[in-house]
Amino acid sequence: MRLRVFPPGLPGGVPRHWRSFGATVLRVLAVWAVSTLTLLVLAGILPDFRLQSPEAGNSATYIATTAAIGAGVFGLLGAVVWPVLVRALLLVPALVLGTLVFFLNGSLLWLALSLVPYGSGSADPGTAVVVAAAMSAASSAAGTALAVRDDGAYRRRLARLADRRRRREGLGPAPRTPGTVFLQLDGVGHGLLREAVTGGAGGEPALMPTVAAMYGATHRLTPWRTDWPSQTGASQLGILHGSNKDVPAFRWYEKGSGEVLISNRPSGAAELQRRAVEETGDRGLLALDGASRGNLFTGGAGQVALVVAVAARRGRENRSRAGYVAYFSDPANATRTAVSFVAEVVRELIQSTRSRLRGERPRVPRGGLYPLIRAFATVVQRDVVVAAVLGDVFSGRSAVFADLVAYDEVAHHSGPRGSDAKKVLRRLDRSVALIAKAARRAPRPYRIVLLSDHGQSAGQTFRAAYGLTLEDLVRAGCGLPVSRRVGRTPSGAEARAAARAALHRPESGPQNEERTPSRSAGPVVLASGNLGLVSFPDVPGRMSREQVDKRHPTLLRTLADHPGIGFLLLHSEQHGPVVLGGGGAEHRLDTGEITGGPDPLAPFGPGAADAVRRTAGFRNVPDIMINSVIDPESGAVHAFEQQIGSHGGLGGEQNDAFLLSPRELSAPSGEEELVGAERVHLVLRRWLNEAAGAAVPASRARDENAPAAPDGEAPAAPDREFPAAPDRESPAARPA
Template sequence: MAAWRRAGGAVLRVLVVWAVSTLTMLVLAGVLPDFRLQSADGDSATSIGVTAALGAGAFGLLSALVWPLLVRALLLVPALVLGLLVFFLNGSLLLLALALLPDYRGETDPQTAVVVAAAMSAASSAANTFLAVRDDRAYRRRLARLADRRWRRSGRRLIPATPGTVFLQLDGIGYDVLRDATTAPAGGEPLMPGIAAMLRDTHRLVPWHTDWSSQTGASQLGILHGSNEDVPAFRWYEKETGEVVTSNRPSSAARLQRRAAEHSGEPGLLAHDGASRGNLFSGGAAQAALVLSVSARRGRHNRSRAGYFAYFSDPANATRTAASFVAEVVREIAQSTRARLRGDSPRVPRGGLYPFIRAFATVVQRDVVVASVLGDILNGRTAVYADLVAYDEVAHHSGPRGRDTHQVLRRLDRSVGLIAKVAAQAPRPYRLVLLSDHGQSPGETFASHYGLTLEDLVRAGCGLPVSRRARRSASGAEARAAARAALHRPEDGHGAEPHWPAPTSDPVVLGSGNLGLISFPSIPGRATREEIDRRHPALLRTLANHPGIGFLLVDTERHGPVVLGPGDSEHRLDTGEIVRADPLEPYGPRAAALVRRTARFPHAADIMVNSALDRATGAVHAFEEQIGSHGGLGGEQSRAFLLYPRLLSPPDADGEPVGAEQIHRVLRGWLREAEAAQAVTTPFVPARAHLR
């Protein structure tokens, strides 16, 4: 009887969606002058209705049968382009459906076909969504069918009964932001009610302190591969090659991953039956989707692109994501216009390609990554690590606590809730761990506040000409690189600083959030304070005494690495000796150890610059075009979070964990606990059976 009820429910859903599509086609035929459903001599209302029903049925059948084949044929087309082609492909299917109608009753032009197909797909999706409210298992069963097909192709037939673990990285959300978002205001509901319920019932929330380089490249590399040695910033100049290494460039990410594996001697957090989704690095996982370190690979064996096919093979998913993409572009344009009209301050430019980059991060990347994670859960994957970059991208341009980011937090909460709901009915038990790689600190940009860029200040201190127009650094946001990889754009096409020629003695100045890096290509090896003073006597004092700069790190011939601050203050890191005052004191008790670790990196810049910190507000000054930034020390950017099930061991018995490598050890320990929980295997059971 249960099987008959499910079959009856499926037939009812098909009939309802068919009826909605038919009605939508009739309405459009009535309002669009270039779309008709009757012969030239005219037809009765009944004939027109039958024609609409046949057209809607043909369109739905073609979408179900032909669409997956189209997506598979276009799998090597850039994923973002494929998302934008959804409307045109749907329009082509509608033209084909109309051509199949008898007596040429259906007719339209290609432009109108795109509109009609989009409207019908939206109506069908809305009907499916309404029915899913009444039967919330329908959507999960569809995902289960996809998971079953992938499982059978993989040849696996056993699902371990030990718990699996899903690590979900909410990129850029600091500990304080998450704590506030899960705390209900007086008489109200928390901003993230789903995560608040987890925290209340099953999970604990603790902070962890990032390395000096508080950005995704360093944090995620350390978390996934156990080492972020010699990663001084998001981007840095390497003198031996004359190249700028940028963490979110695919070739650089692949190189950093190899370096980390060599240094740690480990295959990665996800090497055992793991999946990496939406990350900069693979973590050693055999299954990877939207992972930058493998995205430079081309051809049929590029597994990083498999997640796109799994998602876009469903025409309803494709249409819904494409429509949401357009809506997000419009939303960003409206929000930035309102911010400009209100005179919000601080503010950064949000034109150009940014609305599309934001839409990619908050819609396309989110949808594909969440669908991939759900597939991994239904397939019984042992360990999954996924990164959702939506908040980080929006916070860079709108601020960490603006109204724009509140909307993103609500949508992330729904994504987490969906993953938790599917995990609760998966073929094996799952433990859901939420974490972030860093936070974000607010503040006006250095260039906006002081009227010159860090590069201008350095050139002035060196006695070099200063450009009349400041050059902007490219944003370090992960979404920009992910979108570029999806578009198959050349790595060096952004115009930032991919390969820096060194024919002159001009310094190379780079920004990484509120961390600046200054290198002198003409000085072999690490330049010392003494050498810099001989060549540019005013530079170090100019920088150290500037009100927008908190401290500098330089090497010295006599004292080793030294931190310089205003008024000739010094902190000699090797001995701990303080001269006049401690420049690191405003940055907390961990600052000295974190800076000392970076000082010994082979590729630390000749001068490492950290912006000033407003201790009252936690504001910093980014050396990039960002009003929410991370990359150095100061404010909430250094306090990330871990939200983990209470049944797991505490991450650090002595207090707050420090550094991404320590988080790697914590997560690896939790995986070992899961392996030891129950050493039993069970026969393969179709994933959809668990969702009935």
């Protein structure tokens, strides 16, 4: 018996485009029905919401018709007017935009009811906000459920979106070579990730099941050691642009300009990126068909969203909040994220109150704007970045790099292994799962690489442990006035007494407590986690150890002998870069000679000397760099900021980052340890080159449910090779 073969489309010869059109009409009608039913239910249970005037009759047909027209007009306004409103509000701060979403949605509902041709539906402003949010949520859930059930329509829609975007950008069909998605889990250290994917010792399930499945089946986990400083600005600049030279901290004072450069400010990030491109002569890791999402730097990508380095630029493509337009243009997205934003603020308030009532230690204040900042990092930034990555995957981009900052923000205030931070890890795992599922339906195969920029080290803050800030200690060591509170602490009193004795000043008393010494205008003291920086603005160039000793005879010993300080880095006119420790110990970095006591760098591990030596050669290193002490058993450090989970210096898990890469890619390194963000950049570039040359057979180019290429179509040519790094000495081998 001969089987009948039908043309593409429905059995019986119905063309595919008619089938797609019919399915679309049915989905629209179904969503409309759900919205109408939601409106009717809300009108029945909310006393301040009516679909008819009191004088009108109670005809069920009349009420249902009013609800149907109102739901239809509301949906139409959401599709037409909402995108215009979002574009008009691009200049509104992100935190404010999250609140405005509710009121704008409520205004659209009020407008929809007023446009109903008969009847007199009404709602007060507060009720309109609630009704609009409920309707958006219901219609979004209905649309998602219908799309999931109709896999064929879902795949065809994604294919059309991808082909349309590629044609608009002149890229042609998606290639068969693999694309690569780099997902940076900000602040997640190697040890923490290993615990999250292997479960507890008592047989507890994995905290991150999606990542655990990757780790157990398709990916390899590799640790890498960060530079000094261990913070996002330095690490991500090195990873994306191949150089983090002259980045000594998260923030530092530059004597040349007389300003503090902060790496997560638009002006600071743009300047750091400019310097890195100038140093390498290369645009960055993502220069070829790449996208940068939620990062500090672009990496040379042509497509950016929520990238700090371009936030100050003009132009539609470079506006830092351009990613908000694509995401919030869908009122359902806006409502869902706004609701989650409010829920996260409430969650933080409950968690911080519970921590305070339980008397948990260590603990830092979590009031002020922090609940809003946390909600933005864990909800808004996550949702917008994940949506942008999904769009990149569906469009078939060759390389995508995205930063998910949620864990890092929460761990700073709740602790790296606190219950609050662990809940964020679970939610991040769901984001990874969403991207992984999308990658399986993309028009080209994708390799997903997870990585981190640093870890986090726990510990009590320096101020909580010793009763004074680092700035207080530095000023006391210089003989400068500090507050009476500091003078009453053991550390502050000892430092002040030593400074006064060395300067031959009388003992402190009421008559001279606040007298300002005339020797100096005072140092600039900054902090980056457990890394401190001291600069004397009135002295041009970098001060030498000898100059500091001459000007402030007790300062260096006050700092080095303090129980909360691990070591100091200075430049000696006689010995070059030197590290000072307690009791007069010195480590002369150029020669490796150690004098006066045990090596002050020994507690920080075998790679500490190389990391400090490299940073000592930066042209803008401050006069004095200070690293807190480390507990050799627990790995705890003392942050000079209000953080109980910190990073920025040396010590503990903050220096242990990770790479989780597909086994089909070459191993990140051989037997040697992978050290430094610049080395990681070379590894990621090598993987992009491997992907560009790895033609995937047609049978493996898509998963079994993805649409196949038309008969007779030749496989797409491989991507062009990603440009190699400029011909220069390896960053790992280059002298600092």
